[in-house]
Amino acid sequence: MIDVGIVGGSGYGAIELIRLLTHHQYVNIKYIFSHSKIDEPIKETFPHLSHLTHQYEALNSEQIDCDVVFFATPSNISKGLAPSLIERNIKVIDLSGDFRLGDRSVYKQFYGESAAPQEQLEKANYSIAEWSNIEQNHTQLVANPGCFPTATLLAIHPLVDQQIINNDSIIIDAKTGVSGAGRSLAQHVHYSEMNENFSAYAIGKHKHKPEIEQYISKLANENIKVVFTPHLVPMTRGILSTIYVKLNQHVTNEGLHAIFTEYYDDKPFVRIRDLGNYPKTKEVYGSNFCDIGIYVDEESQSAIIVSVIDNLVKGASGQAIQNLNLMYGWNENTGLTQTPVYP
Amino acid sequence: MIDVGIVGGSGYGAIELIRLLTHHQYVNIKYIFSHSKIDEPIKETFPHLSHLTHQYEALNSEQIDCDVVFFATPSNISKGLAPSLIERNIKVIDLSGDFRLGDRSVYKQFYGESAAPQEQLEKANYSIAEWSNIEQNHTQLVANPGCFPTATLLAIHPLVDQQIINNDSIIIDAKTGVSGAGRSLAQHVHYSEMNENFSAYAIGKHKHKPEIEQYISKLANENIKVVFTPHLVPMTRGILSTIYVKLNQHVTNEGLHAIFTEYYDDKPFVRIRDLGNYPKTKEVYGSNFCDIGIYVDEESQSAIIVSVIDNLVKGASGQAIQNLNLMYGWNENTGLTQTPVYP
Amino acid sequence: MIDVGIVGGSGYGAIELIRLLTHHQYVNIKYIFSHSKIDEPIKETFPHLSHLTHQYEALNSEQIDCDVVFFATPSNISKGLAPSLIERNIKVIDLSGDFRLGDRSVYKQFYGESAAPQEQLEKANYSIAEWSNIEQNHTQLVANPGCFPTATLLAIHPLVDQQIINNDSIIIDAKTGVSGAGRSLAQHVHYSEMNENFSAYAIGKHKHKPEIEQYISKLANENIKVVFTPHLVPMTRGILSTIYVKLNQHVTNEGLHAIFTEYYDDKPFVRIRDLGNYPKTKEVYGSNFCDIGIYVDEESQSAIIVSVIDNLVKGASGQAIQNLNLMYGWNENTGLTQTPVYP
Amino acid sequence: MIDVGIVGGSGYGAIELIRLLTHHQYVNIKYIFSHSKIDEPIKETFPHLSHLTHQYEALNSEQIDCDVVFFATPSNISKGLAPSLIERNIKVIDLSGDFRLGDRSVYKQFYGESAAPQEQLEKANYSIAEWSNIEQNHTQLVANPGCFPTATLLAIHPLVDQQIINNDSIIIDAKTGVSGAGRSLAQHVHYSEMNENFSAYAIGKHKHKPEIEQYISKLANENIKVVFTPHLVPMTRGILSTIYVKLNQHVTNEGLHAIFTEYYDDKPFVRIRDLGNYPKTKEVYGSNFCDIGIYVDEESQSAIIVSVIDNLVKGASGQAIQNLNLMYGWNENTGLTQTPVYP
Known part of the structure; x- marks a missing residue:
């Protein structure tokens, strides 16, 4: 049994961690931090947690005593706090973007702030859990991937890894539910204006674009750029990523399906759909599942991959717990066996 | 052709007035006022109006030159500005609550602010348009009813007027779409928390309770209290009011239906549904319609009335225009013939 | 570990049972029956269950070998099949309405079909789990309550039991998400017509009215009638029941709150909200929670109780599992500790 | 004043025609045909039209006497009925797909039925109203474009016409509200399963793919294929089409914006958004508007165009009326001046 703390306790990432960790047999939630709600019972802000007795606390990095701290904070916070925790041998899993990008100038360009120091960035382990290089008992700092990158990279990884596509042809048309925009108020996510409304946003400028590019560039060992257009869907949860790529060789639908099936055969959270069936x-x-459907358009020699995740689970808190399990060598799905809630 | 101005131009009441008045053959929208957006083109805030060239202006009561001013403002604003307009012979139609309640102490209790001076309140004409006493060419100040009261009073009026119910038995269970909460940001109407969520609120404390009581008390010539519980529905527009009353005599379903049909026979915006059909x-x-369905529960000698309106049309801007038509003696439905948008 | 079967396997009640039972440590789902989908993998109809390998089977009451059978069927099915199972010592938990009403003529009136034989009805245990008289190891047939009755009776039970209300004054204004209408197609729950739409239905005629009346009549030992109006909310899950009662004595808000708190002090799934806080x-x-908020309107000497449940969990499959736990003497919340999914 | 008839009167296309034509000063709706509802008042099926007195009638092509007939029918119906009407000098505007495709083998492939005879197809005028070649007083048969093609072709037309893109690079990622699926019941548009759900469908197989290809191939005078992926959004109305193209020359954001602005300068229903603003x-x-936003991604030398329409208005009934106006030489926006309903 380990003790964990959660920073950013009044956000959606935190309450989803709480929902999931409550069922994790090896984890005790010792601290929930929120500097704006110190000493308030969590049930005041979140009545759905009325059965819990936790109170928000102030984070004091020097005094807290636990094994792991999750940062479920906006960007630009964990980079200041994580290093002192790591020094005290507290592991950190960062759900924000602070440690995801290795290139400080790219961070500056897309996040509009100074990046963490280079040596900190180099300690961070960016971990799509299915393709992770977390070292059990050694990894101290995990950069938990963004929601769009998770849905997208699980779909692209086999294609790039197999070298069957033109790497300069990747177009990602991504759609997210509104919880991805977080709990902070804004006009465009005011109910009356978001409801029954569908839109594109941040075209060419979204923070997750360089995150996707960094991953596949490293995988392909060449510098790859992608076209990435996010959209906002009038629903709370869920991401669907539609990915268009040009094939560099003749591939049949059956052939591509076999590739994906083999790649994810031993990955419990990735479910490859039968041909003709899209998730x-x-x-x-x-749930923590990522479901993937594939289609080869022989006419244009391109492939279309459709992948879906719950942005708050596999796209954030669920994958963070999956990474925690990898860090401790526990079964990958410990605490993550929830069946999707349907309908 | 008259010139009108709209105060509170960045709210939902104002843009609904603009939507409807654009089709009113006798009205020119001369001014749209908003103190927070002076000189901004309206299309910046509301791109759905990109075909319009209006700019927001500052309201200067002494200088504006028009025939009618609509206040589509939060409470506590029109009471300070309307009197000087009326003095200059500019008619005022107030969509806020400032002139609705005749009893200043009740206003204070429910609105938490000081009411307008008594002599101003006495000049105001509270006008459910179907039962209005607006005097063509004379009425200078209209207190446009609230959304819940409009849906409710159209349903209750025949019952109270016919003296067939126990006046102390009225229970109003009302449900509104979220646009009734306005355009200002708040956590409970943040999309991710309002979506897929249904709740009661302000039980016993809602501003529309005394407004309903005042109207039916005057109609019955006795002091009547009601039980009124508003609820918030995860949808943008629409109010449904379910009203429970005890009958003080034997009334059949057919009998009650005949009463309603007769009362609204010559009212173009009220559609009484056939027995067994609920709106x-x-x-x-x-649209500006109010649809009403009725049911007599013989077992409990009670009646259940279900009425629906679009809270932004008949519950606000549409009725305001209907009242404008009455003030000028135009056909009641001028500018208000929109067919409901379905589905 | 017990083996269970589920009849009606292609409906929402069944898949919710599957979702929840998957996490029940003492239960193995042995059979999922569906006469329309025999031999089909369940994942074809429900891709969210793609990780499961179950196939639909035909129900043969004479041959199946298990401990408990759940009926998640429309009405008029279990009454024909349950008796032969019980004879073979297979326990039955019926989520349909077939065994809920003790009076066969009332069943006939509201369900439009002939009721089960009287001796069968007398064997059935109608069980609101918090107030259940299930006898561990003895009860063979549980009539699992309807969704509206569950939300309503948990809110009314303390009031009737304490004899503080006029029993002829009960008005229930209930609202349900659309999944309560089941998986069968119908025009009024076609997405384009149900979306952004709120309505009342089945006024005075809903099957759950006599179910509520039967329960409280037995509790009060007198014949009680209620006014019950169901409404349909444009959302998938959730019931909110707003209940109006006349108090027969002076009761304060604090006093009523204390009564509810005490009644539910040891009931893990009922959470009484603080005064002024409505669920x-x-x-x-x-989740399997039922949250309750209360308000005393001193002006009209009435109380307003607001209760909420997830209609598919506490209103159906969750309570069925809670009743299963009671039948076997397991901890009441075994398999039911899911935290609400929020937002 | 002309008399019109509407075939397919119980579908969404028909009731949207009724909503819009009610405000058209030159049109009288003389007939509403529905073979399944003969002699029924329209308000029984559509209570939102309770103020109308129309009754459904049987279509008898030989006997009806009117100027124009709209077909708002599923495919495979108008092709059998339109010719006899045209022979009798009744103009036809067909909202279905029967006369859209000039190549009968393509129709067969995508619609699964035999196409209309070639000579009929050649008489049909496929009319995106902004780029129409309808001849006033001469055109007898209009093939009204599909919803996805309308949103897409208005966005692509300037690009293809200006020859600034690689015509083999066009990728269309389109999203539609659920009303596009029509009024017929189906499991995937059952409220509980469609709500809070986003999906791709008919990848590579949608009927609107060849319709788009035919139009731009004709415009470019070469055979063009596109990649087209439709998605279903949990909302009732609206289409957003995100279009990706490779530029064949250096074009700046400002340059592309100028091209679009000029193309649509005199088109009242197309509103080009300022740079950085996406509809x-x-x-x-x-409303009948089509709003378009543009973005040039200099990095990949590609352009991203985002266009939106109301699928039932500009994507169906509104454009049909716009085409009617062109056929009679009336002002293009007669009957179509509705301001968007927002929020």
Whole structure:
């Protein structure tokens, strides 16, 4: 049994961690931190947790005593706090973007702030859990991937790894539920204006674009750029990523399906759909699954991959717990066996 | 052709006035006022109006030159500005609550602010348009009813007027779409928390309770209290009011239906449904209709009335225009003939 | 470990049982029956269950070998099949309405079909789990309560039991998410017509009215009638029941709150909210909780109780499992500790 | 004043025609045909039209007497009925797909039925109204474009016409509200399963793919294929089409914006957004507008165009009326001046 703390306790990432960790047999939630709600019972802000007795606390990095701290904070916070925790041998799993990008100038460009020091960035382990290089008992700092990158990279990884696509042809048309925008108020996510409304946003400028590019560039060992367009869907949870790539060789639908099936054969959270069957966001709602459907368009020699995740689970808190399990050598799905909530 | 101005131009009441008045053959929108957006083109805040060239202006009561001013403001604003307009012979239609309640102490209790001076309140004409006493060419100040009261009073009026119910038995269980909460940001109407969520609120404390009581007390010539519970529905537009009353005499379903049909026979915006048919909010979406269904429960000698309106049309801007038509003696439905948008 | 079978396997009640039972440490799902989908893998109909390998089977009451059978069927099915199972010492938990009403003529009136034989009805144990008289190891047939009755009776039970209300004054204004209408197609629950739409239905005629009346009549030992109006909310899950009662004595808000708190002090799934705090449906989404808020309107000497449940969990499959736990003497919350999914 | 008839009167296309034509000063709706509802008042099926007195009638092509007939029918119906009407000098505007495709083998492939005779197809005028070649007083048969093609072709037309893109690079990622699936019941548009759910469908197989290809091939005078992926959004109305193209020359954001602005300068229903501003579906809700936003990604030398329409208005009934106006030489926006319903 380990003790954990959660920073950013009044956000959606934190309450999803709480929902999931409550069922994790090896984890005790010792601290929930929120500097704006110190000493308030968590049930005041979140009545759905009325059965819990936790109170928010102030984070004092020097005094807390636990094994792991999760940062479920906006960007630009963990980079200041994580190093002192790591020094005290407290492991850190960062759900924010602070440690995801290795290139400080790219961080500056997309996040608009100074990046963490280079040596900190180099200690961080960016971990899509299915393709992780977390070292059990050694990894101290995990950069938990973003929601769009998770849905997208699980779909692209086999294609790039197999070298069957033109790497300069990747177009990602991604769609997310509104919880991805977080709990902070804003006009465009005000109910009356977001409801019954569908839109594109941040075209060419989204923080997750360089994150995707960094991963596949490293995998392909060449500098790859992608076109990435995020959209906002009038629903709370779920991401669907539609990915278009040009094939550099003749591949059949059956052939591509076999590749994906083999790649994910031993990965419990990735479910490859049969040919002709495409996943829907609700089919993974509340769960850690990533479901993938594939289609080869022989006419244009391109492939279309459709992947779905719950942005708050596999796209954030669920994958963070999956990474925690890898860090401790526990069964990968410990605490993550929730069946999707359907309908 | 008259010139009108709209105060509170960045709220939902104002843009609904603009939507409807654009089709009113006798009205020119001369001014749209908003103190927070002076000189901004309206299309910046509301891109759905990109075909319009209006700019927001500052309201200067002494200088504006028009025939009518609509206040689509939060409470506590029109009471300070309307008197000087009326003095200059500019008619005022107030969509806020400032002039609705005749009893200043009740205003203070429910609105938490000081009411307008008594002599101003006495000049105001509270006008459910179907039962209005607006005097053509004379009425200078209209207190446009609230959304819940409009849906409720159209349903209750015949019952109280016919003296067939126990006046102390009225229970109003009302449900509104989220646009009724306005455009200001708040956590409970943040999309991710309002979506897929249904709740009661302000039980016993809602501003529309005394407004309903005042109207029916005057109609019955006795002091009547009601039980009123508002609820918030995860949808943008629409109010459905379910009203429970005890009958003080034997009334059949057919008998009650005949009463309602007769009362609203010559009222173009009130549609009484056949027995066994209950209206749904979407069946009046975007229109000025109020649809009413009735049921007599012989077992308990009570009646259940279900009425629906679009809260932004018949519950606000549409009724304001209907009242404008009455003030000028135009056909009641001028500018208000929109068919409900369905589905 | 016991083996269970589920009849009606292609409906929402069944898949919710599957979702929840997957996490029940003492239960193995041995059979999933569906006469329309025999031999089909369940994942074809429900891709969210793609990680499961179950196939639908035909129900043969004479041959199946298990401990408990759940009926998650429409009405008029279990009454024909349950008796032969019970004879073979297979326990039955019926989520349909077939065994809920003791009076066969009332069943006939509200369900439009002939009721089960009287001797069968007398064997059935109608069990609101918090107030259950299930006898461990003895009860063979449980009539699992309906969704509206569960939300309503948990709120009314203390009031009737304490004899502080006029029993002829009960008005229940209930609202349900659309999954309560089941998986069968119908025009009024076609997405484009149900979305952004709120309505009342089945006024005075709903099957759950006599179910509520039967329970409280037995509790009060007198014949009680209620006014019950169900409404349909454009959301998938959740019931909110707003209940109006006349108090027969002076009761303060604090006094009523104390009564509810005491009644539910040792009931893990009922959470009484603090005064002034009313529960929202999303705050119990996906969980077995029933949250209750109370308000005393001193002006009218009435009380307003607001209760919420997830109609598919506490209102159906969750309570069925809770009743199963009571039948076997397991901890009441075995398999039911899911935290609400929020947002 | 002309008399019109509407075939397929119980579908969404028909009721949207009724909503819009009610405000058209030159049109009288003389007939509403529905073979399944003969002699029924329209308000029984559509209570939102309770103020109308129309009754459904049987279509008898030989006997009806009117100027124009709209077909708002599923495919495979108008092709059998339109010719006899045209022979009798009744103009036809067909909202179905029967006369859209000039190549009968393509129709067969995508619609699964035999196409209309070639000579009929050649008489049909496929009319994106902004780029129409309808001849006033001469055109007898209009093939009204599909919803996805309308949103897409208005966005692509300037690019292809200007010859600034690689014509083999076009990828269309389109998203539609659920009303596009029509009024017929189906499991995937059952409220509980469609709500909070986003999905791709009919990848590579949608009927609108060849329709788009035919139009741009003709415009470019070469055979062009596109990649087209439709998605279903949990909302009722609205289409957003995100279009990716490779530029064949250096084009700046400002340059591309100028091209679009000039192309649509005199088209009242197409609103080109300022750079950096992308349209949302709700901003055209209930109106005949098509709003377009553009972005040039200099990194990949590609352009991303985002266009939105209301699928039932500009994507069906609104454009049909716009085409009617062209056929009679009336002002293009007669009957179509509705402001978008927002929020």
